[in-house]
Amino acid sequence: MQIRIDNSSNRPVYQQIIDQVKRDIALGRLIKDDKLPTVRELAAQLAINPNTIAKAYRQMEGEGIIVTRPGAGAFVANLDSSLSRVVRKKLLSDVLERIAVEAYHMQIDRQTLLELFNNAAEKFNVPPRKG
Amino acid sequence: MQIRIDNSSNRPVYQQIIDQVKRDIALGRLIKDDKLPTVRELAAQLAINPNTIAKAYRQMEGEGIIVTRPGAGAFVANLDSSLSRVVRKKLLSDVLERIAVEAYHMQIDRQTLLELFNNAAEKFNVPPRKG
Amino acid sequence: MQIRIDNSSNRPVYQQIIDQVKRDIALGRLIKDDKLPTVRELAAQLAINPNTIAKAYRQMEGEGIIVTRPGAGAFVANLDSSLSRVVRKKLLSDVLERIAVEAYHMQIDRQTLLELFNNAAEKFNVPPRKG
Amino acid sequence: MQIRIDNSSNRPVYQQIIDQVKRDIALGRLIKDDKLPTVRELAAQLAINPNTIAKAYRQMEGEGIIVTRPGAGAFVANLDSSLSRVVRKKLLSDVLERIAVEAYHMQIDRQTLLELFNNAAEKFNVPPRKG
DNA sequence: GTGGTCTAGACCACC
DNA sequence: GTGGTCTAGACCACA
CATH class of the missing domain: 1.20.5 (Single alpha-helices involved in coiled-coils or other helix-helix interfaces)
Known part of the structure; x- marks a missing residue:
């Protein structure tokens, strides 16, 4: 998991994170049950606020891209869109x-x-x- | 020039205007030198703040999509991308x-x-x- | 729009807000295009942090329950579930x-x-x- | 007693355990005085932290669903809601x-x-x- | 130690 | 003035 933030981009930071995780999944670099970095880890690594990471994770969880389990971490979910x-x-x-x-x-x-x-x-x- | 604003869209109003002008040009409904409605006209027609219209026009002018001739109005420009x-x-x-x-x-x-x-x-x- | 927060409840505050808005819509007390209180208004009224209200609104927007337009406010959306x-x-x-x-x-x-x-x-x- | 943990569920693990024990009782698969697996057993079987199992048992005991007899294990209790x-x-x-x-x-x-x-x-x- | 919730307060895009 | 993004930092439930 190597994520890079472009501060000169208009795209919000949390969205850039989502983009790159989704991209890595689509590329097969991340597969089901792979563990994502912890919120705090990634926050430290990218030097951004943990809440921003948490927001990205929360949204991906909402989209069904990942699964988060408090106390355990965040994991890549099955591909399964609930949208019609x-x-x-x-x-x-x-x-x-x-x-x-x-x-x-x-x-x-x-x-x-x-x-x-x-x-x-x-x-x-x-x-x-x-x- | 029939522009419709979708209030249930997340897309900003000024952006929707740009989208539709560009779309009409791409569809051939608007061609070079066609006159766009004045800011005031369009604002009245769409029941929208004139500043919002002005912003859309300003941005399109910046992109080279239209040219505004002070006192005369705004007109569709030549296709001519400034980017490489x-x-x-x-x-x-x-x-x-x-x-x-x-x-x-x-x-x-x-x-x-x-x-x-x-x-x-x-x-x-x-x-x-x-x- | 009368929202009441039960601080003794385990249910998160933002969730209680969502519950009550959805309830009011289902009861017909709120209908399409009705304006919700602004984030700041509701925050002041309920004496809670604006971010908490914003979170509730953001989630409802994600569910398609409401539509938020920066600069305009939040409005009840059409009933239209995108889930299969x-x-x-x-x-x-x-x-x-x-x-x-x-x-x-x-x-x-x-x-x-x-x-x-x-x-x-x-x-x-x-x-x-x-x- | 066959318990299955769904890691892709948001429901906390300890809650999933409670759900399934209650479900088995409601289905008649478990009846009064049936012995539940020991905390240690279940923890090993599910590959889960024993503290998590213990928490589930503790809560069920609190709800009156099961009784734990120290040294003997945990057993299904009588149906007897303490609430009015x-x-x-x-x-x-x-x-x-x-x-x-x-x-x-x-x-x-x-x-x-x-x-x-x-x-x-x-x-x-x-x-x-x-x- | 993990993510989730909430507070407090700043800045920005939109209207 | 509206909502959206981000920071900083506290507390809690879960494992």
Whole structure:
């Protein structure tokens, strides 16, 4: 678990932590039952307030990404989204549309955008077929 | 120019305005030199604080999306990204990676994600070849 | 909006706030687009820290119960659970089973339990038929 | 006595133990004077800190669910709630109301909720008539 | 020692 | 003035 905070980013610190944990899971670097650093550990390591870490963990717990057990620590959970499939697709669809608009304004053609998309999709364990 | 504000969205109002102007441009509904409503007009129409509209316009002007001619109003500008191609691709790439990670956690398979992507890309004028 | 905190309760303060807002919505005392008290208002009224109120609001926002707009306030949202129906039923089912076990140990017979259940269900707008 | 700990549950371990003992009693799998495993045994079997088991037993003894006879072990006690009937009904009523509120927000109709309730009630020995 | 809750108080984006 | 983020530090339940 190597997390890096970019203080010059607009993205809130707690969100950066979530991003990177989720990314590590998607990359297969973290798997089910792996233990995350303790709140205090990570806080010390990154030199940020423990509450900020706790907030990130709490949110991931809410999303079902991790499981926290007081007295034991935080652990990677099973992949299991409780959101309905319709909602999940809608969420992704909205962001993808916004990206398409951005690409247009940035004058990035569809071919190039598709390449970027494929690079991104292959990098992570987005399974080729349902499952 | 029909702009609709979704109050139940987390997206800031000024950002929603930008989104929709950019979207209309990408859809071809707005083209170069088209006149945007005045700040006052739009504020009245949407029942929104004029400062919010002004902020949206100011930001779009900064991005080179529109040009404001004092005394005349705001007009759609030429497509002309000030950023280098490398930077633009990096920006898109980052967001696409984040989407791929989200898709993984939402258990959306690559096939489905690709469909969503294609739907989004086709909807807008992301030119098939460098444009 | 009259919220009362029971300091002698084990239930966390932020949770008590959520309970009561959700209850008021279910009772029809609060309806879509109604404005909740501001974080600072409620904090002053209840003599508790604003962060605690903010936490309650943030969680309700996450559950889709309310919508918060910085600069505007917090508002009751549309009824619209994003959880899959299977998950929702499982969640309720688990709690109901735990209650049945409790009822057994408390020597409350099924007839009485059913009465208590009906009282509770009628009190709130649990719709008689899907919808 | 087969107890299973779900580490991916938020429910504290000691509470899960209590839940399952009470459940087994309600199901008739454990009856008066049955001997529970010793703290040491159960701790070894579940690979859990003995203090956690001890805490569960201590609490059940406090609730009158079991009796511990020093040197002999822990045994299932008689059903005998120390609380007044009014208090017991109030306790159940409160939880049932909270469930009704949840059901409302989850858009589970009363018909479905009633089915879930009946399933739960039938599963356990909630006696049809005062028992 | 672990995470969870709460307080107190600062600064920022949004309207 | 609104909610959101972050810091600093206390206390508690859980293991």
